[in-house]
Amino acid sequence: MKRLITAALAATATLGLLTTAPASADPLDDFRHQALSWRSCDDPRLDPAGAQCADVTVPVDYSDPGGATMTVAISRLPATDPAQRRGVMLSNPGGPGGPGLDFVVDIRGGMTPEVAARYDLIGLDPRGIGRSTPVNCRWQEGFWTQSAGLDAADFAASTVRQAELAARCATTEGARLRHITTRNTARDMDLIRSVLGEDRISYYGTSYGTYLGAVYTQLFGDRADHFVLDSAVDPERYGATDLLRDMGPANEAAFDLWAAWAAAHADEYRFGTDRFAVREFIQAMVRRAKDRPIRIGEFTVDQHSLPNILFAGLDDPRKYPMLAGQLRQLADAADGATVTPDPQLAATLAFMLKAEPRDLSTATAVLCGDAATPRDPAWYWRNIEDSRADQPLFGAFTNNITPCAFWAPPAEPKTVVDNAVPSLIVQSTGDTRTTYPGALGMHRALRGSRLVTLPDVPIHWIYGNYPNDCVSAAVNTYLLDGTLPATDLTCRDEAGSGAVR
Template sequence: MRRSIVAVVVALAATAAGLFTTATASADPLDHFRHQSLTWHSCDDPRLDPAGAQCAEVTVPVDYSAPRAETMSVAISRLPATDPAKRRGVMLSNPGGPGVPGLDFTLDIRTGMSAEVRDRYDLIGMDPRGVGRSTPVNCRWQDGFGMESAGLDAVGFAESVAQQAELAALCATNEGPRLRHITTRNTARDMDVVRAVLGEDRISYFGTSYGTYLGAVFTQMFPERGDRFVLDSAVDPERYGSVGMLRAMGPANEAAFDRWADWAGAHDAEFGFGTDRFAVRSTVQDMVRRANDQPIRIGEFTVDEHSLPLVLYRGLDDPRNYPLLGRQIRQLADAADGVEVRPEPELAATLGFMLTAQPRDYSPAMAVLCADVEVPRDPAWYRRSIEASRADQPLFGAFANNITPCAFWAPPVEPPTVIGNALPSLIVQSTGDTRTTYAGAQVMHRALTGSRMVTLEDVAVHWIYGNYPNTCVEATVDTYLLEGTLPDADPICHDDSAGR
């Protein structure tokens, strides 16, 4: 009798064990990540702490196809809604790049918001995987940042090929297989884990530049989880990647340079580049040729034909920077003439970033771009594109068409996301954007069939809401975030910055 009872108990135990094993095996392996507890703490940040923000770390899988394997940390910040009684939910955000830290981006967004919008949302900043205080990518680059002009001839192009191959090799050596999982799709998956950990059914979102692509990818992968999405200075989803996006920048920056040259010509008494755009262009193009023959020594930096066009590129994305760019080019011109020049802080910071990988290298950005989209690998393909661009793009063609480390990268583990859905969203775009072109934003608008696009006309600015004050843009965005209603048509806004 006792043996029969024992046999029944053993059989029941075995059955229960089998049921437990089956249940465990069938459970969503991401549940562990979605139900983790957060420990909020001081951000130890001079901007965030005085604003009342708190920070936390979210654990996510390195590889979502193997969630029980290696993990990494994603850092987030939170600025609470200013009126808890009116709180609608959370708004995640991304400042672009890719590869740009985003914990304090919430403070920038907030400057454009009305008080009523600030009442409604917890603003969530995020350092994407591989970036900043999240588990970082660090390829240990000592010089270069993955993008440069190819120069003026075959010798300069060969130098670029060698430089970009070396940067890619450093990433493969220092980061290894983990690099293949530093992708936009995985960052979107991280965002959904953050959503779940915060206890939200849906998220709102504000992204600018690359952040618009990330937001569009999120809506494609998690359509049921999106609430109110604002995409400011939108990426062309059909040209996303280190080749397509860069090539689109060439003509846009040549046009922006002409606008700056008009301005510089009107200020010839201050800068001495010439009295009209043609004289200014001639002066600057001659500087590039001179830098090819004799690199410019300024302070601790050496500026050559590979890096000089990038100083221009970095200064043309906002008309408010025109005087700053004029001073920087004047300093470089003086240094080229043999004058001992100490670069002003902004120029020193630009050159430090481009030439010495300080204060941080750009490898996290290249990790994302290269892991997202495969590019041509034959250097001759890039050389042909460069030469074909020189006539129409004398300053920027050799930059916009040049080879990058992606040509030497391991192939992506997933295909790029095809963007195409009818979820409501609001796109904000200036017609003269030098980084994400107006034509590219129109492609995003057509792909997101439920979107509306508000256009800021005749301004060459990249990133508007929270950065470039405009009453029309701010009112349109605030209305959408408050009421959830999109405009009946695509609004056209005009620059009113002179009156503010």
């Protein structure tokens, strides 16, 4: 009997150990404790800067972490003074679809030495992009964005093209596309935080990266430290339709600024001697490109693709000479001259028309996977026609139908951003990509934010990219010790028209 009682007591004690120390209830526990293998990045910008790279394994579907996995490539540029190190700062350069491993070099360039001492800068190629496990729809062209053209026949052709792009993605990538989303990239960021052994992360994002940062604050607000959102998206209007439609008026206004600049250089570029003449010259080029597409080198530019070139050159006034030079080459080719495009124009055309070096199918997957869009082509055609009067160059471009109209429905609802996590938003009033009203929308959604405004400059991405001591001081002060401006702040442009000659 004594032996039976002893055995029973031992069994009870063992059972108690089993019930009080269960296996981890965290389904991501194995992911959180993975060991990273840091190595040379084999990158001409990262290696000289002293960065290293690693791959982080993440679940494809966070609702099924035991299922398929993929990798997210990250870089690390260490804090310059380990004794002052505050933590890590993750980052995103925009897109969606932009690779970001080397973005840390740009961010470090905007920092004062005191701020650079505080943070390990972490770049990443988000899921599906770059050196991460890639999404590749095998498109034959890079941009899915294009103008709807000049008439109903042009729009019909564009609609067929967008449907074909969506079908190619569904065929080549299948169900995995549903998990290439901003919410999952935010989850990847938090998993990276955990793998790096950090309680919280700081963050710098520009363009689409501001939306990614805002989604992170919504999902993981208690783990957000210092968040800087540069050139911000309105989270309420984020998606493949409203986001693009908001760009139309801003790009028409920026085109007029460029046209005035080109008119002042009429002797060199020969588009006209005032901005009205320049505008008419370029609009006539688009009409001519429909009747006779422009052959330049190995490329053909038509009424669908020419507005893309304009759009690409209007996000920074320092690009005005480049854009004028490109359009001069195209105008000469349209007149019948044999023109070899310069390397910069050739690279732009290769990306837009031939998917070299990559296409933007990942960007499409993110946009279409984040938010549902209208599916009726007639809805888009009405918007295009309504926009032509006051957006003659960009209305048919920013209101055109997209592959999202033919995409599978999103796997999750669109994220509603509404929180009081402190953050700093910086924005120019003339931004052609993420418009100033969008930044005001982000400011409303992030109730703990402060807004720094740079007026009268058509610049997209300010900190570390466009010289302004006031903006830089506001960002660096916040990153140094968390001090936000007491109120929203307006910074005046120091470079002004002197930035372009």
